[in-house]
Amino acid sequence: MADPNASVPIGKGAADRARAPESDRALPNAWLVVALAWIVPGAGHLMVGRMRKAVMFCAALMLMTSIGLAFGGRLFPFQMSEPLVFLAAVAQWALLVPRLVAEMAGWGQGRVVAITYEYGNTFLIVAGLLNLLVMFDAFDRARGRRRS
């Protein structure tokens, strides 16, 4: 009787053995995929061949960032004395290029008197947090842990 794990090299971990060889296509470097997903939302999924998901993530996260900025949300600085501001900054930096572009363009100063200020902050922070999940998903796909 043939060994079902015959093609799996000896010495690989359980997670590696659990992977099904669904595709002969070589997967890209997982860390490169994560880096790209961090720089531009959806780029990681583009690297692993999930074009539709990449477009969806890019569109949704860019839209959320744009709405957040249009609503007068603030791009928070890394401020260790204010833990919540620090955490908000960490979340916002999870979207690298949109964050940098907005900052260089002078957007995201935060209009505190605007009725939509807190909504804007929520959109900006949640967009970053969602991109963290997208980055994890892209990493898993690049490692072959998810169908890609």
Added chain:
Amino acid sequence: MTTHLGVMILFAACVAGVFGALLREEPREELRLAARIFTGLVFGAYALGWVMYVAFR
């Protein structure tokens, strides 16, 4: 669109779309999950709003 409900619908649509694409593989399943999440977020918040209104007025 600066009403609470309008912004909430916009937010729920974006979040539901991302989670639908993250958690399902087939387009039809993605859409179904996104619709469920969207409905849950909007109606959940609406119901919670009424509960708080009744409880704390």
